[in-house]
Amino acid sequence: MVGGGQLARMTAAAAVGLGVTFRVLSESESESAALVTHDVTVGSHRSLSDIVGFAAECDVITFDHEHVPGAILAELESAGFLIRPGSAALRYTQDKLAMRERLTELGVPCPRFAPVSSLADVAAFAGRGPDGSAAWPVVLKAVSGGYDGKGVWVCESTVEVEEVLAHGIPLMAEEFVPFSRELAALVARSPSGQGAAYPVAQTVQSDGICREVIAPAPGLPEDVAVQAEALALRIAAELGVCGLLAVELFELPGGLLLVNELAMRPHNSGHWTIEGARTSQFEQHLRAVLDLPLGSCEPPAGSFTVMANLLGGTDPDIFDRYLHVMAADPAVKVHFYGKEVRPGRKIGHVTIVAGPEDEVTAVRDRARRAASYLRWGTEDGD
Numbered sequence: 001m002v003g004g005g006q007l008a009r010m011t012a013a014a015a016v017g018l019g020v021t022f023r024v025l026s027e028s029e030s031e032s033a034a035l036v037t038h039d040v041t042v043g044s045h046r047s048l049s050d051i052v053g054f055a056a057e058c059d060v061i062t063f064d065h066e067h068v069p070g071a072i073l074a075e076l077e078s079a080g081f082l083i084r085p086g087s088a089a090l091r092y093t094q095d096k097l098a099m100r101e102r103l104t105e106l107g108v109p110c111p112r113f114a115p116v117s118s119l120a121d122v123a124a125f126a127g128r129g130p131d132g133s134a135a136w137p138v139v140l141k142a143v144s145g146g147y148d149g150k151g152v153w154v155c156e157s158t159v160e161v162e163e164v165l166a167h168g169i170p171l172m173a174e175e176f177v178p179f180s181r182e183l184a185a186l187v188a189r190s191p192s193g194q195g196a197a198y199p200v201a202q203t204v205q206s207d208g209i210c211r212e213v214i215a216p217a218p219g220l221p222e223d224v225a226v227q228a229e230a231l232a233l234r235i236a237a238e239l240g241v242c243g244l245l246a247v248e249l250f251e252l253p254g255g256l257l258l259v260n261e262l263a264m265r266p267h268n269s270g271h272w273t274i275e276g277a278r279t280s281q282f283e284q285h286l287r288a289v290l291d292l293p294l295g296s297c298e299p300p301a302g303s304f305t306v307m308a309n310l311l312g313g314t315d316p317d318i319f320d321r322y323l324h325v326m327a328a329d330p331a332v333k334v335h336f337y338g339k340e341v342r343p344g345r346k347i348g349h350v351t352i353v354a355g356p357e358d359e360v361t362a363v364r365d366r367a368r369r370a371a372s373y374l375r376w377g378t379e380d381g382d
């Protein structure tokens with residue numbers, strides 16, 4: 001796996017169970033996955049020679065992020081290395097405009113969008129209302145390189161648009177979608193064409209960062225869930241994805257779905273599967289990229305799962321808080337990624353698997369309290 005972040009770290013744990021030899025290419029020896037993986041190559045994912053040296057030791061190469069330059073991916077493929085997912089599919093995770101254009105060609109519903117490079121372009125995109133005012137807000141997005149809401153700007157005025165244009169990076173405009181909530185459809189597809197779909201999850205974002213995931217999405221009508229799963233499987237097949245595909249969706253009032261984003265790797269919306277599904281997303285990704293039969297995506301009968309991300313607070317010494325949370329609610333599963341604590345940084349997550357007798361609101365509250373305590377030392381933080 002290229003990249004030494006927490007996704008590689010959790011994939012390493014799955015590889016142990018499967019008996020698969022797992023190597024990582026990591027920027028440094030102190031990255032999350034490098035700390036727990038026996039076989040680490042230190043090098044840059046932006047260097048062709050570093051990746052080639054690493055790939056020469058591997059049967060299959062996969063990724064914990066989407067930042068390997070497309071030209072390097074293409075070179076690796078032409079040199080005969082097995083890259084999963086391949087460069088043709090990964091392109092749609094690296095270029096939001098290409099992704100929107102391709103999905104639109106496939107008839108997949110997306111927010112209205114347009115490439116923009118000037119204030120006039122944005123004004124034309126926003127259009128003019130009957131009273132002569134433009135239809136604000138407008139969402140501007142970096143065409144490439146954004147993550148966790150960095151590279152997404154909700155602009156309320158031309159002044160704000162000018163500030164974003166001043167970054168001088170390629171941008172696209174999108175309509176602001178008044179969604180009722182956000183969902184994620186996570187599927188796997190293997191090179192043999194086998195597909196598998198996890199139950200659709202609800203994701204809760206704050207400042208562009210995923211804070212909470214509830215799976216299956218509470219109260220999601222069966223027909224909408226089936227439609228979301230089928231849509232994600234169709235996108236995986238049409239784009240030729242090998243491995244996991246996470247499709248981030250906006251649910252509109254009335255149940256209409258729009259695709260927001262694609263990721264082709266284990267995804268934050270799927271961390272709940274470690275305890276909450278019969279096969280974790282990390283094991284599933286390995287099974288898919290190795291062309292093994294896929295595992296069951298089902299949660300144990302009647303269960304649902306809540307996951308809350310742990311963000312860093314101001315006090316890096318978490319041990320006392322760690323003890324407290326484990327003692328206060330023994331059903332909470334705490335995951336730490338071995339990352340240095342910095343304010344606002346994703347450093348771990350907590351998961352609670354609940355049964356049919358449990359109430360979603362109460363379980364969400366327990367997960368939120370545990371995450372807050374780990375961050376701030378109080379259950380009433382954010």
Ligand code: ADP
Nearest residue numbers: 139146147148149152174175176177205208261
């Ligand atoms: P990234 O994956 O690069 O962080 P996303 O496109 O997923 O960026 O956007 C991050 C968050 O910003 C989304 O989860 C959503 O909450 C919000 N957002 C993105 N696009 C829109 C939009 N068109 N309308 C309303 N909210 C949006």
